[in-house]
Amino acid sequence: MTDAPVQIAGSVIAAINCSADVSEQLSAAFPDLQFLHFPNETELVSRWEKQRINISCIITQSEIIAPAGVSLLGTLQKKKLPVVPVVILCEHANSNLMQVALKAGVADVFTLPFHLEAVQTRIDFLLKHGHLIHNRPQNQQSNLFKEYKTPLGKRIFDIVFAGGALLMLSPVFLVVFLALKLESKGPVFYYSYRVGNGYNIFKFYKFRSMYVNADKRLKDLKHLNQYDKASEEESTDVFTETLCDDCIKAGSKCQFPLYSDKNTWCEKQYRNSKKSASGSAFFKLKNDPRITKVGKILRNTSIDELPQLWNVVIGDMSIVGNRPLPLYEAEKLTTDKYALRFLAPAGITGLWQVEKRGKGEMSEEERLMLDNVYARNHSVMNDIRLVLKTIPALFQKENV
Numbered sequence: 001m002t003d004a005p006v007q008i009a010g011s012v013i014a015a016i017n018c019s020a021d022v023s024e025q026l027s028a029a030f031p032d033l034q035f036l037h038f039p040n041e042t043e044l045v046s047r048w049e050k051q052r053i054n055i056s057c058i059i060t061q062s063e064i065i066a067p068a069g070v071s072l073l074g075t076l077q078k079k080k081l082p083v084v085p086v087v088i089l090c091e092h093a094n095s096n097l098m099q100v101a102l103k104a105g106v107a108d109v110f111t112l113p114f115h116l117e118a119v120q121t122r123i124d125f126l127l128k129h130g131h132l133i134h135n136r137p138q139n140q141q142s143n144l145f146k147e148y149k150t151p152l153g154k155r156i157f158d159i160v161f162a163g164g165a166l167l168m169l170s171p172v173f174l175v176v177f178l179a180l181k182l183e184s185k186g187p188v189f190y191y192s193y194r195v196g197n198g199y200n201i202f203k204f205y206k207f208r209s210m211y212v213n214a215d216k217r218l219k220d221l222k223h224l225n226q227y228d229k230a231s232e233e234e235s236t237d238v239f240t241e242t243l244c245d246d247c248i249k250a251g252s253k254c255q256f257p258l259y260s261d262k263n264t265w266c267e268k269q270y271r272n273s274k275k276s277a278s279g280s281a282f283f284k285l286k287n288d289p290r291i292t293k294v295g296k297i298l299r300n301t302s303i304d305e306l307p308q309l310w311n312v313v314i315g316d317m318s319i320v321g322n323r324p325l326p327l328y329e330a331e332k333l334t335t336d337k338y339a340l341r342f343l344a345p346a347g348i349t350g351l352w353q354v355e356k357r358g359k360g361e362m363s364e365e366e367r368l369m370l371d372n373v374y375a376r377n378h379s380v381m382n383d384i385r386l387v388l389k390t391i392p393a394l395f396q397k398e399n400v
Contacts, residue, residue, distance in 0.1 A: 011127050012036060012053060014044055016060040016068050022089060022112075026059065029120045041068040041075060048081055055082070057126055061089045061112075064097045065331045067193060070104040071201035085126040089114060096334035100199055150197075150345050153380045154318060161319050161387075162312035169306060176207055176303065179294045186212035189307055195330035196346030202316040204324060205307035209295025308348050320383040321347020322371040333368070341371035344378050354389050 013030070015023060015037045027035060036053065038044040041060070048055065062068035067075075069088055076083070085107035093101075093111050101109050108122050150158070166173075180188050186208060194204035291299070298304040311317040317324065324346035325333070333339065352370040 011056040013123075014038060014048075014053075014055045014058045016041055016044055016058065016062065016072075018059065018061045018089070022061055025116055026119075029116055030123065041072050045075060045079055045081070049079060055084055057084055057107075057123060058086045059089065059123075060086065063090050063092060063327070063331065064088060064101050064106075064109065065195060065199055065201070065327055065334075067201050069201075070101055070106060070199060073105045074200060087119070087123065087126070089119075092331070094334070096339070097331070100334055104199075150315070150318065151380070154345070154378075154383065155315070157380055157383065158312050158318045162309045166309050166313065169309075172303065172306070176294070176298065180208060180292070183294050184211050184292050193327055194324035194346070195327060195342075196316060196324045197321070197342055197344060199330065199342055200316075201327070202311065202324075202346075204316075205310055207295075207298050207304040207307060209292060209298050209304050210290045211292060305348070312348065316346065318345040318347045318383075320350055320386050321345035321378070322350050322374060323347065338368055338372070340375050341368060342375075344371070344375035349386065350374055351386065354386055 012034045013026075013036070015026065015035050017040055018026070018037065023035070023037065036055070038047070044058070047053065058072070060068045060072060062072075064070055069090070073086060083105075086105070087107050088101060088109045089112055090109060091112055093109055098109055107126055110119055110122075177188050180186075188208060189205055190208045191203040191205050193201055195201055295304070308317060312319055322341050322344050330342075333341065350371070351374040352367045355366075355370055
């Protein structure tokens with residue numbers, strides 16, 4: 001690309017997950033620009049790879065720690081797509097989240113509702129001087145994603161251990177596959193998004209343990225909720241609304257989704273509902289009819305966690321590390337006090353699991369501090385010691 005400024009009239013803006021209101025404002029502010037709208041980052045990457053669109057800038061309406069947020073830059077880098085300015089329009093931002101975004105390579109962040117003139121000025125500048133970003137050396141791109149690379153020795157240990165475990169457990173996988181298929185319709189696996197080392201976002205796999213469309217049955221089952229005996233009338237709105245306020249304001253799909261089969265459930269709505277219920281569980285049934293018979297066995301034996309071995313093989317996780325967190329939890333842990341935990345790989349088991357054994361419940365503060373301790377001291381030898389101490393609970397189920 002030449003050093004000549006980009007001509008704005010010929011620029012193409014990729015808009016990801018932008019609400020109708022935001023799209024209308026942007027179109028009015030840039031009448032000479034061509035906007036290509038994409039429902040999510042996956043659609044953008046797929047079309048960009050196939051058609052090699054000449055995109056000059058990306059505007060994404062997303063939280064900073066989300067698949068269409070800072071993780072988007074890592075995805076573009078892995079796919080070897082052109083480096084273009086990325087601007088995030090989000091609901092929540094603080095100084096620490098801003099540092100995470102800028103360190104990852106995001107051009108700018110604006111909170112909603114944004115000042116149109118400020119966004120317009122910034123986009124104009126980025127389009128005119130985009131060559132400064134395009135011409136940066138490759139080793140300066142997306143530093144956040146390059147900084148947290150798993151050491152070679154640990155990576156070899158992970159591949160050998162996880163690969164061997166998958167090979168030995170292949171008969172178990174086959175039995176589970178057949179049992180799930182025979183008992184109920186739907187995919188064998190499901191995933192939710194989790195945040196690992198360097199705030200990298202990945203798909204966290206498990207075996208499906210519920211019937212398809214299980215979340216849609218909540219309204220019909222609310223009378224069985226163990227934590228809803230006090231006021232059935234007050235709980236009606238909680239269980240029929242599957243989007244949190246942030247999702248509704250965005251005017252689009254869920255910004256904090258848990259994925260199950262072809263459905264999504266808003267994690268932030270879960271969290272908010274839990275708070276409104278004075279700390280009680282969002283929805284718990286003593287004999288939950290949404291869980292299949294096979295699923296109940298998988299949960300009780302923690303076999304539903306075994307697909308995480310595949311996460312280890314493909315490099316999203318390690319055998320030993322800090323447990324990957326849901327997006328809304330990771331979003332809260334961006335201060336210096338807690339960000340250290342993200343310097344370590346995400347793992348199936350870790351230091352706090354060892355310390356917890358035989359000591360009952362452990363506070364969130366204790367767990368986070370132990371995560372920081374592990375991040376400072378992790379090594380292959382320490383990982384092997386932890387594995388030897390926790391083999392019985394290596395794949396234990398944790399509510400994280």
